[in-house]
Amino acid sequence: MQTGPxxxxxxxxxxxxxxxGAITLDEADIIxxxxxxxxxxxHTDPDAARGSAFGGLVASGLHTLCVTLRLFFDLKLxxxxxxxxxxxxxxxxxxxxxxxxxxxxxxxxTAVRRSRSKPDRxxxxxxxxxxNQAGEAVFSALCLHMVRVxxxxxxxxxxxxxxxx
Amino acid sequence: MQTGPxxxxxxxxxxxxxxxGAITLDEADIIxxxxxxxxxxxHTDPDAARGSAFGGLVASGLHTLCVTLRLFFDLKLxxxxxxxxxxxxxxxxxxxxxxxxxxxxxxxxTAVRRSRSKPDRxxxxxxxxxxNQAGEAVFSALCLHMVRVxxxxxxxxxxxxxxxx
Numbered sequence: 001m002q003t004g005p006x007x008x009x010x011x012x013x014x015x016x017x018x019x020x021g022a023i024t025l026d027e028a029d030i031i032x033x034x035x036x037x038x039x040x041x042x043h044t045d046p047d048a049a050r051g052s053a054f055g056g057l058v059a060s061g062l063h064t065l066c067v068t069l070r071l072f073f074d075l076k077l078x079x080x081x082x083x084x085x086x087x088x089x090x091x092x093x094x095x096x097x098x099x100x101x102x103x104x105x106x107x108x109x110t111a112v113r114r115s116r117s118k119p120d121r122x123x124x125x126x127x128x129x130x131x132n133q134a135g136e137a138v139f140s141a142l143c144l145h146m147v148r149v150x151x152x153x154x155x156x157x158x159x160x161x162x163x164x165x
Numbered sequence: 166m167q168t169g170p171x172x173x174x175x176x177x178x179x180x181x182x183x184x185x186g187a188i189t190l191d192e193a194d195i196i197x198x199x200x201x202x203x204x205x206x207x208h209t210d211p212d213a214a215r216g217s218a219f220g221g222l223v224a225s226g227l228h229t230l231c232v233t234l235r236l237f238f239d240l241k242l243x244x245x246x247x248x249x250x251x252x253x254x255x256x257x258x259x260x261x262x263x264x265x266x267x268x269x270x271x272x273x274x275t276a277v278r279r280s281r282s283k284p285d286r287x288x289x290x291x292x293x294x295x296x297n298q299a300g301e302a303v304f305s306a307l308c309l310h311m312v313r314v315x316x317x318x319x320x321x322x323x324x325x326x327x328x329x330x
Contacts, residue, residue, distance in 0.1 A: 037231040038238055040247065053248045061250050062231050066202040069227060073203060082205065083218045085226050085258060092252040 004076025008150035009114065009122045012078070016109040020071035025059055027099035033063040059097040064139045067103055068130045072143075075107065083121060083146040091141040097132065105130040110142065120152030169241025173315035174287045177243070177277050185236035187269035190224055195264055198228040224262040229304045232268055233295045237308075240272065248286060248311040256306040262297065270295040275307065285317030 005011070027046065034043030038060035042052035049057040097103065106129050114122035124147050130139040170176070192211065199208030203225035207217035214222040262268065271294050279287035289312050295304040 037235045039235075040238060040244070042249075062234060066227050066231070070202045070204075073205060079205070084207075084261075087255070087257040089254060089256065090252070091254065091256060093250060096249075 004079065006076065006080060007078045007147075008081040009112065009124070009147045010150050012109055012112050012124055012147065014109050014112060018075055018077065018107045020105045020107065021074060022102050022104035023067050023071060024102040025063070025067065025097060025099065027057060030057060030059045030063065030097075030099055033066075034060045038062050054096050057099055059101075061093040061139075064093065064097050064103070064130065065091065065141070068105055068128055068139055068141070069143070071103070071105055071130075072107055072126075072128060077107075078124075078145070078147050081148040081150070083148060086123065086144045086146060088144065089142045093139055095132065095136050095138040097138050101138075102133040103130050103138065105139075114149070119149075121146055121148050123147075169244065171241065171245060172243045172312075173246040174277065174279065174289070174312045175315050177274055177289055177312065179274050179277060181274040183240055183242065183272045185270045185272065186239060187267050188232050188236060189267040190228070190232065190262060190264065192222060192264040195222060195224045195228065195262075198231075199225045203227050219261050222264060224266075226258040226304075229258065229262050229268065229295065230256065230306070233270055233293055233304055233306070234308070236268070236270055236295075237272055237291075237293060242272075243289075243310070243312050246313040246315070248313060251288065251309045251311060253309065254307045258304055260297065260301050260303040262303050266303075267298040268295050268303065270304075279314070284314070286311055286313050288312075 031044050034040070040060075042049040042054050042058055043060045043063075046057045049055075108127045109124060110127050111125040112122060124145045126143050126145065128139070128141050128143060129137055132138050196209050199205070205225075206213040207219050207223055208214075208225045208228075211222045214220075273292045274289060275292050276290040277287060289310045291308050291310065293304070293306050293308060294302055297303050
């Protein structure tokens, strides 16, 4: 299993910045995803897509979002301390993603706020920006993460992905 | 091909409301999606998930989002006039989605704004709410859609999904 920083809330500070790995999307990836979740013709039919505003097949924005977050999860910033995600804000698609494009991104911590009502946890806000191989920004979003503080985590509910618990 | 209202911007007004169909997610669906895009243990490992804050396997929030939008696209509200989506705001996961849950939702038009710089199009804002079979709200979001006005759409770039263009 790939290792990562394995942070708890105590370890995370605003302005921390991370670079993700990269994923290349081919035409089959784009069509396969879109047939499952976003079967609009400019995501599923290369011929019909030529008549769209994009001038050719483009990835579903949901696909770009999912790839962006897959690259983020692969950083394993807080795999044991994550409780869940409350949501996302300011999700924006800024350039089309086409077959053969290679996506990678940056993740910046923009806020860390400890809960007053549940002091064993807090909310981390991250800003995600995703780029293609030409360096063009194709996607951005703010994501919220509920993360445990280190000393509040009993072993029996640690949820360590390696422990089999 | 399923038919739908096939609206253009001119046809769309605030407070229009639509009900989606339904999709049931089983354990294999949840694990399969998560292995591709969100391989956190509480989405991929039923045994390990028991030790998580969720107490069992839950769907990735990205999966719930993608299913929500699949149900929306299946309504075919504006399949020919859609240009693309600028983004989403206020994405919120409010209850976990578990194996066997059946999701369905509502879509309400909250704003329609014609572009001043490009009068052949405008932005439609929709509010999406997704429920499980018990009627609990599991997800909500605001989605933006760039949609053409009817008389601004030349036939040669119509992008009619049935025309093969």
